[in-house]
Amino acid sequence: MEQKTEVLAPDAGGIARAAALLAEGGLVAFPTETVYGLGGDARNGTAVAGIFAAKGRPQFNPLIVHVADLAEAERIAVFDAQARALAQAFWPGPLTLVLPLRAEAGISDLVSAGLDTVAIRMPAHPVARALLAAFGGPLAAPSANPSGKVSPTTAAHVVEGLSGKIAAVLDGGACAVGVESTILALDPPRLLRPGGLPLEALEGALGQQVIAPEIAADATHRPNAPGQLSSHYAPGAAVRLGATEKRPGEIWIGFGPNCAGAEITLSATGDLTEAAAQLFGALRAADSLAQAAGAATIAVAPVPETGLGRAINDRLRRAAAPRG
Numbered sequence: 206m207e208q209k210t211e212v213l214a215p216d217a218g219g220i221a222r223a224a225a226l227l228a229e230g231g232l233v234a235f236p237t238e239t240v241y242g243l244g245g246d247a248r249n250g251t252a253v254a255g256i257f258a259a260k261g262r263p264q265f266n267p268l269i270v271h272v273a274d275l276a277e278a279e280r281i282a283v284f285d286a287q288a289r290a291l292a293q294a295f296w297p298g299p300l301t302l303v304l305p306l307r308a309e310a311g312i313s314d315l316v317s318a319g320l321d322t323v324a325i326r327m328p329a330h331p332v333a334r335a336l337l338a339a340f341g342g343p344l345a346a347p348s349a350n351p352s353g354k355v356s357p358t359t360a361a362h363v364v365e366g367l368s369g370k371i372a373a374v375l376d377g378g379a380c381a382v383g384v385e386s387t388i389l390a391l392d393p394p395r396l397l398r399p400g401g402l403p404l405e406a407l408e409g410a411l412g413q414q415v416i417a418p419e420i421a422a423d424a425t426h427r428p429n430a431p432g433q434l435s436s437h438y439a440p441g442a443a444v445r446l447g448a449t450e451k452r453p454g455e456i457w458i459g460f461g462p463n464c465a466g467a468e469i470t471l472s473a474t475g476d477l478t479e480a481a482a483q484l485f486g487a488l489r490a491a492d493s494l495a496q497a498a499g500a501a502t503i504a505v506a507p508v509p510e511t512g513l514g515r516a517i518n519d520r521l522r523r524a525a526a527p528r529g
């Protein structure tokens with residue numbers, strides 16, 4: 206259904222308008238510290254179905270529920286001592302916990318895709334927190350991009366992908382973290398998706414090792430996390446990873462000081478926090494340059510597999526994966 210997508214300022218008026226649209230079952234994209242989310246009332250099956258439709262997302266891929274505080278989270282999911290300790294250590298922030306869903310939580314079955322667990326997080330962005338407080342309930346929110354495409358880190362990215370398909374976007378500027386939240390299942394701790402909270406921080410808080418994600422060889426398997434779909438974050442051009450130089454006909458995304466000739470850099474100094482914040486914007490910019498120049502390939506310099514580098518490399522591997 207085509208609709209006019211309102212662009213709302215992140216002030217009291219914009220937040221009140223966004224909350225009213227959500228209360229009517231409308232879809233509103235909003236900034237989080239990781240990426241923009243496409244929010245809908247997690248208790249309203251029609252709204253949640255609308256999220257899947259707007260994104261063109263397969264319904265077997267469940268959504269993250271966003272909450273205002275730990276008390277709301279505990280009404281939806283069962284927290285044991287370890288889950289509560291992690292929430293207290295890292296919320297609000299870029300950590301999503303996959304926990305047993307309470308039958309009486311009132312969350313639409315579509316949110317969890319029929320699983321008996323729910324993915325839940327408390328975002329840190331002040332606009333997200335103000336929106337959750339004004340709305341007064343849980344918001345289901347996947348990243349606000351068409352399914353399989355690069356996640357949005359500005360309101361303009363959201364408009365580019367979803368204009369006409371959603372009621373509004375709250376414009377809170379660029380996202381500070383720039384990659385999606387880290388997704389963790391418990392009993393025992395398992396990393397389902399590397400993200401904005403580094404694995405090292407999680408393992409430090411847990412005092413134990415976290416089991417690494419298994420990348421399903423068969424992309425048709427029902428995914429545990431989006432990571433298990435082989436192609437994701439796909440720009441139009443092909444992607445070549447580990448590129449220590451630029452080849453003819455390529456657009457080169459650099460990282461660190463040894464990338465003279467790169468059109469774009471994730472971080473000239475090799476800073477992983479800066480690189481994560483730049484990543485999705487860089488992929489979009491490189492894609493535009495590739496299109497304009499008739500270049501078939503985006504080459505990306507190597508990024509170390511530590512801290513936020515794990516999340517960056519995960520997204521880059523999916524951007525480079527064969528398209529389905």
Ligand code: TXA
Nearest residue numbers: 239241242267268322323324347348385386429430431
């Ligand atoms: O940073 C983020 O996490 C952003 C912002 C908007 O909060 N959201 C986000 O949502 O990245 P999305 O839908 O693009 O990725 C969430 C993933 C889903 O694709 C799904 O595979 C996984 O979380 N997930 C959701 N519920 C799950 C569950 N019960 N068990 C395992 N994985 C689950």
Ligand code: MG
Nearest residue numbers: 347348356431
């Ligand atoms: Mg996504």
